[in-house]
Amino acid sequence: MSEIKPTEKTATEDNEAEQDWKAAKAFFDSLKTKVPRPPKPQNAVTIAVSSRTLFNMVAERKIFEDEGVEKYVAFQVEHENDPLKPGPAFPFVKALMNVNTRLRNLYPDSEELFDIVLMTNNHAQVGVRLINSINHYGLTIERFCMTGGKSPIGYLKAYMTNLYLSKNPEKVTEAIEEGIAAATMFMSKQESDLSDTQLRVAFDGDAVLFSDESEIIVKKHGLDTFFEHEKEFENKPLAQGPLKCFLEALGKLQRKFYAKNERLNCPIRTFLVTARSAASSGARVLKTLRSWGLEIDEALFLAGAPKGPLLQKIRPHIFFDDQMFHIEGANELGTISAHVPYGIGQKYNKGKLIETPEKKESGGIGEGSRARHEMD
Numbered sequence: 006m007s008e009i010k011p012t013e014k015t016a017t018e019d020n021e022a023e024q025d026w027k028a029a030k031a032f033f034d035s036l037k038t039k040v041p042r043p044p045k046p047q048n049a050v051t052i053a054v055s056s057r058t059l060f061n062m063v064a065e066r067k068i069f070e071d072e073g074v075e076k077y078v079a080f081q082v083e084h085e086n087d088p089l090k091p092g093p094a095f096p097f098v099k100a101l102m103n104v105n106t107r108l109r110n111l112y113p114d115s116e117e118l119f120d121i122v123l124m125t126n127n128h129a130q131v132g133v134r135l136i137n138s139i140n141h142y143g144l145t146i147e148r149f150c151m152t153g154g155k156s157p158i159g160y161l162k163a164y165m166t167n168l169y170l171s172k173n174p175e176k177v178t179e180a181i182e183e184g185i186a187a188a189t190m191f192m193s194k195q196e197s198d199l200s201d202t203q204l205r206v207a208f209d210g211d212a213v214l215f216s217d218e219s220e221i222i223v224k225k226h227g228l229d230t231f232f233e234h235e236k237e238f239e240n241k242p243l244a245q246g247p248l249k250c251f252l253e254a255l256g257k258l259q260r261k262f263y264a265k266n267e268r269l270n271c272p273i274r275t276f277l278v279t280a281r282s283a284a285s286s287g288a289r290v291l292k293t294l295r296s297w298g299l300e301i302d303e304a305l306f307l308a309g310a311p312k313g314p315l316l317q318k319i320r321p322h323i324f325f326d327d328q329m330f331h332i333e334g335a336n337e338l339g340t341i342s343a344h345v346p347y348g349i350g351q352k353y354n355k356g357k358l359i360e361t362p363e364k365k366e367s368g369g370i371g372e373g374s375r376a377r378h379e380m381d
């Protein structure tokens with residue numbers, strides 16, 4: 006399994022970054038504007054979203070695939086005054102902005118806020134339509150990163166990204182391998198009414214918040230061995246999974262509300278939605294969270310029952326899971342879902358090992374390289 010690597014930086018890099026930020030801050034300070042200044046990455050909780058997750062670009066993508074990049078860019082330029090429709094990450098981004106408004110009221114001088122970065126390899130010509138759409142919806146997205154076909158990983162690190170959302174599973178996998186919390190987003194099949202006062206985030210446990218070490222036991226030895234194993238190691242915390250750091254970042258902002266006596270009125274709520282059962286394997290995950298000093302507002306143990314109906318009641322702005330059948334089930338019932346391509350679950354479908362044909366070496370433009378070049 007891929008290891009979660011911490012991001013390492015040298016002292017010189019830190020120093021250069023510090024100077025860049027001083028210059029940027031001086032520039033913003035010299036402007037007279039009501040637009041809030043973007044916070045420093047080391048203070049902010051940075052969320053990078055691709056253009057196809059923020060906006061629904063299904064029709065545009067079809068032009069790109071069927072007619073090529075020139076026609077695609079021409080179409081985008083021709084329609085640059087038509088705002089794009091909201092995409093899967095749109096309600097989540099709106100909810101982040103609502104939390105920021107509450108934080109700014111409580112802490113006018115603090116930079117501990119969500120900072121949203123638009124991370125796209127779209128052609129610069131398409132940027133105008135993206136900017137127009139962002140302004141149309143009144144979104145506060147000041148940072149644009151147009152990677153021009155290059156991998157976004159370097160930029161994700163430079164922005165100290167706490168969460169990266171994309172439609173491209175290859176880029177998401179690459180980000181996870183570099184230790185960045187990331188997920189592939191899907192549009193839900195139906196619309197559901199989401200809270201506009203509270204950001205609601207639901208996480209699966211194994212291979213999302215936690216490593217896949219226990220999932221491996223289930224897949225290889227079955228449930229009975231797993232129950233025995235979890236009982237035996239109840240007091241040994243699980244290793245961290247790809248999304249643990251994002252839960253940690255949410256917790257940091259939640260505590261700012263608690264410090265102002267706003268616990269009951271906190272605009273961030275977190276949920277653990279796990280297929281584990283409480284009695285036989287629940288204690289280990291709760292003890293693991295406790296050992297990390299992390300709180301989760303609600304822990305729901307489904308004992309193997311489908312997650313979709315429960316998520317329908319929770320109505321999260323985003324639900325993270327490593328297994329596609331949970332994502333599909335949640336999606337069918339109107340939950341906006343994000344797939345975390347990590348761990349042993351990627352080799353299985355509905356409990357069965359997926360037979361993968363041996364990879365052929367190819368010199369031409371195959372599926373993989375086309376996926377890398379698609380506009381995200």
Ligand SMILES: [Mg+2]
Pocket residue numbers: 209210211212213326327328350
């Ligand atoms: Mg899982």
